[in-house]
Amino acid sequence: MTSDQSKVVDGTCRAAWSAWGSLADAGTRAGVLEALAAGLDEIREEVLRVASEESALTPAELAPEFARMTGTLRQFAAVAREGSWIGAMIDHASPEPVGAFGGVVGPAHDVRRVLVPLGPVSVFGASNFPLAYGACGGDTASALAAGCPVIVKEHPAHPRTGRLIVGAAREALRGAGHSEDLIALVENADPRDLSPATALVGHPMVRAVGFTGSQRAGLEIARLARERAEPIPAYCEMGSCNPVVVTREAAVARGEAIGRQVAESILLRHGQQCTCPGLLILPPGCGAVVEALAARLAAADPRAMLAPWVRDGYLHRLAECRKARGVETVVYGREGSGQRQAGTCLLRVGAADFAAQPVLHEEVFGPSVLVVELGGMSELRTLPLRGALVGSLYGGVADEGWDLARNRLASMCGRVVFEGVPTGVRVAGAMVHGGPFPATNRPESTACGPMALARWCRPVCLQNAPKEALPAELRDGSWHGTRVVDGRVVPGAG
Amino acid sequence: MTSDQSKVVDGTCRAAWSAWGSLADAGTRAGVLEALAAGLDEIREEVLRVASEESALTPAELAPEFARMTGTLRQFAAVAREGSWIGAMIDHASPEPVGAFGGVVGPAHDVRRVLVPLGPVSVFGASNFPLAYGACGGDTASALAAGCPVIVKEHPAHPRTGRLIVGAAREALRGAGHSEDLIALVENADPRDLSPATALVGHPMVRAVGFTGSQRAGLEIARLARERAEPIPAYCEMGSCNPVVVTREAAVARGEAIGRQVAESILLRHGQQCTCPGLLILPPGCGAVVEALAARLAAADPRAMLAPWVRDGYLHRLAECRKARGVETVVYGREGSGQRQAGTCLLRVGAADFAAQPVLHEEVFGPSVLVVELGGMSELRTLPLRGALVGSLYGGVADEGWDLARNRLASMCGRVVFEGVPTGVRVAGAMVHGGPFPATNRPESTACGPMALARWCRPVCLQNAPKEALPAELRDGSWHGTRVVDGRVVPGAG
Numbered sequence: 012m013t014s015d016q017s018k019v020v021d022g023t024c025r026a027a028w029s030a031w032g033s034l035a036d037a038g039t040r041a042g043v044l045e046a047l048a049a050g051l052d053e054i055r056e057e058v059l060r061v062a063s064e065e066s067a068l069t070p071a072e073l074a075p076e077f078a079r080m081t082g083t084l085r086q087f088a089a090v091a092r093e094g095s096w097i098g099a100m101i102d103h104a105s106p107e108p109v110g111a112f113g114g115v116v117g118p119a120h121d122v123r124r125v126l127v128p129l130g131p132v133s134v135f136g137a138s139n140f141p142l143a144y145g146a147c148g149g150d151t152a153s154a155l156a157a158g159c160p161v162i163v164k165e166h167p168a169h170p171r172t173g174r175l176i177v178g179a180a181r182e183a184l185r186g187a188g189h190s191e192d193l194i195a196l197v198e199n200a201d202p203r204d205l206s207p208a209t210a211l212v213g214h215p216m217v218r219a220v221g222f223t224g225s226q227r228a229g230l231e232i233a234r235l236a237r238e239r240a241e242p243i244p245a246y247c248e249m250g251s252c253n254p255v256v257v258t259r260e261a262a263v264a265r266g267e268a269i270g271r272q273v274a275e276s277i278l279l280r281h282g283q284q285c286t287c288p289g290l291l292i293l294p295p296g297c298g299a300v301v302e303a304l305a306a307r308l309a310a311a312d313p314r315a316m317l318a319p320w321v322r323d324g325y326l327h328r329l330a331e332c333r334k335a336r337g338v339e340t341v342v343y344g345r346e347g348s349g350q351r352q353a354g355t356c357l358l359r360v361g362a363a364d365f366a367a368q369p370v371l372h373e374e375v376f377g378p379s380v381l382v383v384e385l386g387g388m389s390e391l392r393t394l395p396l397r398g399a400l401v402g403s404l405y406g407g408v409a410d411e412g413w414d415l416a417r418n419r420l421a422s423m424c425g426r427v428v429f430e431g432v433p434t435g436v437r438v439a440g441a442m443v444h445g446g447p448f449p450a451t452n453r454p455e456s457t458a459c460g461p462m463a464l465a466r467w468c469r470p471v472c473l474q475n476a477p478k479e480a481l482p483a484e485l486r487d488g489s490w491h492g493t494r495v496v497d498g499r500v501v502p503g504a505g
Numbered sequence: 506m507t508s509d510q511s512k513v514v515d516g517t518c519r520a521a522w523s524a525w526g527s528l529a530d531a532g533t534r535a536g537v538l539e540a541l542a543a544g545l546d547e548i549r550e551e552v553l554r555v556a557s558e559e560s561a562l563t564p565a566e567l568a569p570e571f572a573r574m575t576g577t578l579r580q581f582a583a584v585a586r587e588g589s590w591i592g593a594m595i596d597h598a599s600p601e602p603v604g605a606f607g608g609v610v611g612p613a614h615d616v617r618r619v620l621v622p623l624g625p626v627s628v629f630g631a632s633n634f635p636l637a638y639g640a641c642g643g644d645t646a647s648a649l650a651a652g653c654p655v656i657v658k659e660h661p662a663h664p665r666t667g668r669l670i671v672g673a674a675r676e677a678l679r680g681a682g683h684s685e686d687l688i689a690l691v692e693n694a695d696p697r698d699l700s701p702a703t704a705l706v707g708h709p710m711v712r713a714v715g716f717t718g719s720q721r722a723g724l725e726i727a728r729l730a731r732e733r734a735e736p737i738p739a740y741c742e743m744g745s746c747n748p749v750v751v752t753r754e755a756a757v758a759r760g761e762a763i764g765r766q767v768a769e770s771i772l773l774r775h776g777q778q779c780t781c782p783g784l785l786i787l788p789p790g791c792g793a794v795v796e797a798l799a800a801r802l803a804a805a806d807p808r809a810m811l812a813p814w815v816r817d818g819y820l821h822r823l824a825e826c827r828k829a830r831g832v833e834t835v836v837y838g839r840e841g842s843g844q845r846q847a848g849t850c851l852l853r854v855g856a857a858d859f860a861a862q863p864v865l866h867e868e869v870f871g872p873s874v875l876v877v878e879l880g881g882m883s884e885l886r887t888l889p890l891r892g893a894l895v896g897s898l899y900g901g902v903a904d905e906g907w908d909l910a911r912n913r914l915a916s917m918c919g920r921v922v923f924e925g926v927p928t929g930v931r932v933a934g935a936m937v938h939g940g941p942f943p944a945t946n947r948p949e950s951t952a953c954g955p956m957a958l959a960r961w962c963r964p965v966c967l968q969n970a971p972k973e974a975l976p977a978e979l980r981d982g983s984w985h986g987t988r989v990v991d992g993r994v995v996p997g998a999g
Binding site for chain 1: 572576577580589595596611616617618735736738901911918920921922923925931932933934935939941942946948956959963965968969970971973987994
């Protein structure tokens, strides 16, 4: 990084820090998010065109993603305005037992707790969702809703898309009377240049990081964040080898339909979704599933992937896995022409060979799946499965091994899908888009849904504070959001 | 560690893992906690005697701490039974906008979220609270309430106390028909022997760590937890240099009373509390505060500290600080006789010398305080203050610099106390006993109060699950705890 580039990063972070105070009010946060959504709506066609050119995703794929981006911005505006997210709790001073939990333990001070924003957040968006997890995606929306300005680290796979979005966002903010420095972008067009990332994560005015990408990059970002003089949290979503389990009974009854469903899930965005099925785990007697899946994958055309290095990484991982002991290549689709094109792949291995070879336990980012053949469902108990974002279970509750599969998936996934594919994430309060390591480094969090803003806050307790020192949500009397007062939930009016 | 000791650790962890399933039911969790509290009540006198012998804390200091320990166990029993802590959320499948946040973003699957326990937790208790933050203290209570068995790492400062408590706890569990392996202790009588800590944090069946102690040990525990093949969370409370700010107006009006209050706060447990005032930050004109504080500290007798190495650490840090440029020793109390005795200390330094010397920014664990003299309250803006558990502010809202002090303290502390001393932690929902680094490594958490159990859980989302796959709190129909259904809070009956 040249000293000029360093100055740009520093100036950007300082501007975000200065703008921070303007987000103190919840109404302002909501207004900012709504202004962004409206501003982006105005350039929808241009965004779709540029994003499609850069990502090789089709307009049909990007149009719903655009709606998801603006829908998420508006949802977080509603969350900010509704106000309960701030987690207000009041325990009045009382020498008597109060609330649901009986007994005062310790001195009966008046204590009041609320979430406060950490400060400017640096967002490292995803390659595979240039809109919904890009410059104005879920991390940006949740950070702004929590009261944190955002500094986007440009993604080298779609620099024009990011610049277009952030430019429009800043213009929309100016137009609505907000500080444009509530969102900014630091350029990083060269994927080999790591200095913008290093400078951002190390800057004292960056107070948290949201990252979506590879495990290697995520672990490095987390390390940089941790080794600062003052460590900051880095929430890293790092890829996932999502398992799909099918019971024998389900396979016998509707194996072909299941195989087709899984195939379509894999083919969405040519396998380039964090929720793409990675493992298909089958007891004996599931041939119909594999046949239908193989037929559909074999018939799929090769497609351009998100970036040349994504294609290279995919082919490299495929080659590694195909060389592993006991792995049979069932489908290896045409690679196509062009620097970014690649085809589908279906591999098959027995449970023992799978268990013994860690190279098979890691994500293959692309349109491939590894079928793991069990000797029986009980082998699920010890099969080495690593933490994943999501797992699917096809089968009925009375099927052999269904309970075991349900419990095993719940123990290692952030989300368990029943009778459905892992792709397709609803943005809702109950959503968990996260999961045990190595899917993320913070399994207690979600990157999707209103709870995502908790990542950008910490609680503060004010003890025996004069009324003037209390924010609105901690004052006695009515407040529009839900809060907990003396151990009892007091629902808001909103 | 000998291979025999390794086997003991391994056996203990395996037994905890096996016992884990017995905590699935909330009523069982509550029963376990109540059995522990009742069992400890039966050996109260013996616990007080042994803990006093080991820690040199007085029975008058330990009696309320005993009540805090059993009160916390019973409070967490109530929390477990009440049930809302599990954070249940339900979003029904609906093609229509539902709930408070309008608009369905993404596919409208039925999604339901709940917290699940991580598994066995290893608790590294505090030297300074052998009961309330010892073997059956807040970390143990919150872990059991969350559904996690506990493996206590013995504290070398009070091994007999820990063995007595865990022995009684296991007997109480047996007596009440629970598995005794829900709590166990790994011995570590020699403070130089780090192998029990290493073995516990590295054991695959330990799924989280709660640590209270020094920064050096805490960072090492966190590193070990992170560098496992499968990283686990380590929640480390690592000491804190807690600031007390007094406005000139408050000092003029009631400086002597404030000085006496701060002195008594320091003298509690001879300065060996994590919430002990460490810095007294004063604008010009606060002489009365310092005079009263100095008089009380100078009159205090030396006392035995918690352990010889605690005394040595205290004297070492005092010597470092007294050598720093511009530091004046106002009080240096008699050291006393005996290997563990030490006296009080009051040091004074100007803001510029303080700012320039990092040796002054770290905790001195013991009965000492550093007065930092400001040229004016505005110097608070840039004074280098590190993350702390708690800060205090004496003064009225109209006083010069009061707003600045309030905001500065809120930006760097987990808790801000108004017109009072930082010692004295209420165990309540709104309590935050935590704070920015280096006070803790997880400022989003609290080690005290019902919210402490969130540390031992992660959320799981079940999508389109059949009723049979849902725990009680996620089924449609009535449930006794509060939950969020389609974006609206539904208060429980409890």
